[in-house]
Amino acid sequence: MKTTQLHEFHAETGHMTEFAGYDMPVWYTSTSDEHLAVRNHCGAFDVSHMGRVRVSGQGSGRLLERLVPTDVVSQPTGKAIYTLFLNERAGILDDLIILKMAEEDFIVVVNAANAEADLEHIQEESRGFDASIRDDTASSAMIALQGPDSRRVLQPLTTADLGQLKRFRCQEAQVMGHASAISRTGYTGEDGYEIIVYGATNEQPEAALEVWRGLVQDAKPCGLAARDSLRTEAGYPLYGSDIGKDTDPFVADLAWVLSASRQDYIGGAAVASARDSPPKRIRRGLVLDEKIPRAGFEILDASSATVGRVTSGTFSPILRKGIAVGLVEGSTSDFGTPVKVRIRDSTAPGNIARFPFYDEKLYGWKRQSNGK
Amino acid sequence: MKFKDYEIPDALLYTKEHEWAGGSGGTVRIGVTDYAAKTLNDVVYVTLPKVGAQVAQFKSVGTVESIKAVSEVYTPLSGTVTAVNEALNAHPELVNKEPYGDGWLLEIRPTDLGSESRGLLDAQGYLRHLEATAHKE
Numbered sequence: 402m403k404t405t406q407l408h409e410f411h412a413e414t415g416h417m418t419e420f421a422g423y424d425m426p427v428w429y430t431s432t433s434d435e436h437l438a439v440r441n442h443c444g445a446f447d448v449s450h451m452g453r454v455r456v457s458g459q460g461s462g463r464l465l466e467r468l469v470p471t472d473v474v475s476q477p478t479g480k481a482i483y484t485l486f487l488n489e490r491a492g493i494l495d496d497l498i499i500l501k502m503a504e505e506d507f508i509v510v511v512n513a514a515n516a517e518a519d520l521e522h523i524q525e526e527s528r529g530f531d532a533s534i535r536d537d538t539a540s541s542a543m544i545a546l547q548g549p550d551s552r553r554v555l556q557p558l559t560t561a562d563l564g565q566l567k568r569f570r571c572q573e574a575q576v577m578g579h580a581s582a583i584s585r586t587g588y589t590g591e592d593g594y595e596i597i598v599y600g601a602t603n604e605q606p607e608a609a610l611e612v613w614r615g616l617v618q619d620a621k622p623c624g625l626a627a628r629d630s631l632r633t634e635a636g637y638p639l640y641g642s643d644i645g646k647d648t649d650p651f652v653a654d655l656a657w658v659l660s661a662s663r664q665d666y667i668g669g670a671a672v673a674s675a676r677d678s679p680p681k682r683i684r685r686g687l688v689l690d691e692k693i694p695r696a697g698f699e700i701l702d703a704s705s706a707t708v709g710r711v712t713s714g715t716f717s718p719i720l721r722k723g724i725a726v727g728l729v730e731g732s733t734s735d736f737g738t739p740v741k742v743r744i745r746d747s748t749a750p751g752n753i754a755r756f757p758f759y760d761e762k763l764y765g766w767k768r769q770s771n772g773k
Numbered sequence: 774m775k776f777k778d779y780e781i782p783d784a785l786l787y788t789k790e791h792e793w794a795g796g797s798g799g800t801v802r803i804g805v806t807d808y809a810a811k812t813l814n815d816v817v818y819v820t821l822p823k824v825g826a827q828v829a830q831f832k833s834v835g836t837v838e839s840i841k842a843v844s845e846v847y848t849p850l851s852g853t854v855t856a857v858n859e860a861l862n863a864h865p866e867l868v869n870k871e872p873y874g875d876g877w878l879l880e881i882r883p884t885d886l887g888s889e890s891r892g893l894l895d896a897q898g899y900l901r902h903l904e905a906t907a908h909k910e
Contacts, residue, residue: 416811416812416814427814427841428814428815431814431815431869432814432815432839432840432841433815433840436840626814626815626840626841629841630840630841692818693817693818693838693843695842695843715840715841716817716818716838716839716840718840745836
């Protein structure tokens with residue numbers, strides 16, 4: 402099994418599981434404690450298993466615009482861009498973040514499970530573009546620091562002026578003396594940062610371990626279970642569960658990533674034709690009054706007709722209720738629509754809900770109390 | 774007895790599905806093992822059979838559900854349910870805190886204790902089962 406540069410720490414203190422071929426911590430103390438630490442204070446996640454690909458050179462921006470349906474070239478340097486890789490049928494190959502470090506220099510961060518396929522995809526499509534492609538996954542570590550206290554925790558350790566780094570912006574900086582890239586991004590719904598630490602390999606992981614130990618002086622180490630419950634509460638899709646090759650950006654409710662002006666990207670023609678007709682199914686949130694919906698459970702309308710399927714479900718530590726993401730038929734997708742979920746031999750009532758599931762005045766990066 | 778962080782009390786009998794059975798007198802108490810509780814982590818719901826229900830060895834009698842996953846509970850022995858742990862409705866976390874104590878799930882009056890117990894593992898057997906199957910490093 403593969404390991405990250407921080408494996409030594411995890412193996413000592415975490416409850417481990419296999420994830421995307423890596424031996425990763427699923428929790429350290431408790432999923433709900435870790436979840437609540439991120440919502441109320443600050444948590445640190447090892448996300449080094451995610452793929453990091455450096456794409457640079459004169460043709461790098463145009464190559465990326467071939468690969469993703471989002472505008473890249475016209476974006477300012479220092480922008481972090483959430484986007485998708487599509488196939489020709491507009492099915493989603495992966496969701497990813499592009500960090501525009503300089504005009505012709507990008508970091509592409511992809512899901513661990515797709516990292517190999519994505520790298521091949523980028524390399525194949527790069528023919529004819531003046532772009533160099535380098536896989537930095539094994540030579541760097543990546544840590545997500547998430548929660549309302551993230552800036553307070555990170556600022557003393559870095560040369561970056563975090564007060565100047567806005568949401569979805571990125572920059573190079575030193576963190577505890579180590580060359581790093583910092584973006585104000587994350588996948589929990591909270592404010593926070595993702596830090597790529599360079600010069601850290603599994604053979605020489607000291608730089609990564611030093612930054613991690615520096616952060617967890619104050620931040621709570623968090624495992625994959627809390628990462629999943631946090632992203633579900635925030636309404637962020639999980640590739641392979643909520644979105645995939647069978648969902649296009651409209652079904653995935655991610656049409657906001659699509660460029661308003663271009664369709665010269667892979668899948669562009671299919672996106673253009675899908676745009677004309679409303680999707681039959683769409684990704685929606687569900688809140689149940691009691692019980693926990695799980696992936697695969699059927700979603701029923703008020704007259705008990707099947708109208709969809711749960712794609713991921715969990716217990717929300719903030720709502721203290723079962724929440725789910727599911728693909729539901731258009732007729733049932735209005736917010737507030739009463740639905741039922743078939744759970745083993747009974748059904749549990751609930752409603753179609755807006756993402757995020759929590760009250761944005763109290764939780765998440767838009768909250769009114771994080772001193773922005 | 775212990776495997777890694779997981780407690781395995783000597784006096785109990787175990788299933789390969791990580792339930793335990795123990796007790797004296799006419800009834801047997803049933804719960805999930807420390808390994809099951811730690812693997813599930815953060816139990817948030819427990820569903821149990823009704824008192825008086827007949828249950829059959831190794832058949833599902835309820836569920837223990839955590840934030841992350843749901844797990845069926847298989848009874849180690851056949852019998853009649855004489856009690857269920859009502860405290861778990863308000864405090865499901867007892868399953869994590871004391872899986873062999875206040876986090877017990879149900880009590881049954883076994884119908885065939887003598888022959889059915891031969892299908893269960895003792896602490897040593899359960900330890901070996903965990904060594905062979907628990908997430909390897």
